[in-house]
């Protein structure tokens with residue numbers, strides 16, 4: 666199959682493109698050519714690199730046409746954040762592709778009403794990002810009802826070697842890991858019971874590759890892609906401290922008081938994660954196409970932190986014994 670991956674050199678694409686090559690597909694990898702993949706897999710040598718800026722192409726109305734001109738059987742869109750972008754793509758690909766796989770997010774669910782929740786749970790997103798992703802999902806599922814071959818995969822917090830994972834306090838400040846590594850007291854918001862649900866980037870790639878291989882099982886459907894279980898901030902902090910041979914020393918602080926102690930961007934990110942407190946079931950993806958995540962939520966984060974240590978992003982005093 667000829668597979669076009671839009672946004673091919675980021676967290677997901679770095680793992681997905683080599684998988685697709687190994688599965689025997691001819692892959693065109695679209696990006697602006699600014700970023701390199703997170704790791705140098707040999708498979709990239711046989712990939713066609715296609716350089717263009719989606720935003721620019723969208724502005725001049727050539728986006729859908731440029732993707733269609735690549736003559737794909739399957740398009741995997743990892744960088745769609747606006748309903749108008751999805752519409753441009755669908756109009757250009759109508760009648761020409763076997764599958765359009767869109768990358769969504771667990772944030773389409775908003776504040777969860779149950780734990781776990783499945784893909785049928787009501788969509789009650791908040792915040793521009795989640796609202797737009799839910800709108801794109803609705804649009805694509807409606808199009809699928811009308812015969813267009815679309816499917817959606819909704820990842821949790823994507824983690825892996827090459828970038829910082831969401832930490833046990835629900836933000837991206839890597840000093841949280843240093844605090845745990847030194848055995849110092851870490852403050853968590855409220856009772857530390859908010860949930861996080863990481864997913865390793867290679868597990869996300871596994872899900873997309875399985876969807877490509879099982880087109881008939883996924884068309885017209887949305888699926889969660891995450892670690893099997895979420896983890897509470899508290900349990901994650903305890904697990905992370907053990908990576909460094911320490912017992913976590915935790916204190917629990919009401920959210921507003923906690924937020925006043927950390928940088929505003931960390932407070933905002935944590936607030937977003939506390940509110941979403943994901944608890945997504947992945948049973949549908951496992952049952953339909955055999956998805957089997959290799960990483961737990963904490964395991965996915967650990968792989969990222971091992972990279973932070975080996976690449977010198979975490980200070981030497983945090984090296985595990």
Ligand SMILES: NC(=O)c1ccc[n+]([C@@H]2O[C@H](COP(=O)([O-])OP(=O)(O)OC[C@H]3O[C@@H](n4cnc5c(N)ncnc54)[C@H](OP(=O)(O)O)[C@@H]3O)[C@@H](O)[C@H]2O)c1
Pocket residue numbers: 671672673674675676677678695696697698699700701717718719720721742743744745768769770771819820821822823824
């Ligand atoms: N991060 C998370 O934890 C998370 C969680 C749930 C869902 N998601 C979803 O995951 C998707 C993002 O995937 P990712 O994390 O793999 O992305 P990423 O790491 O941000 O990588 C983005 C990719 O797109 C390319 N790109 C960016 N802007 C572009 C443009 N204007 N035109 C063409 N190419 C462009 C980048 O390369 P260049 O810079 O070289 O162009 C890169 O290859 C999104 O749909 C997001 O909603 C992410």
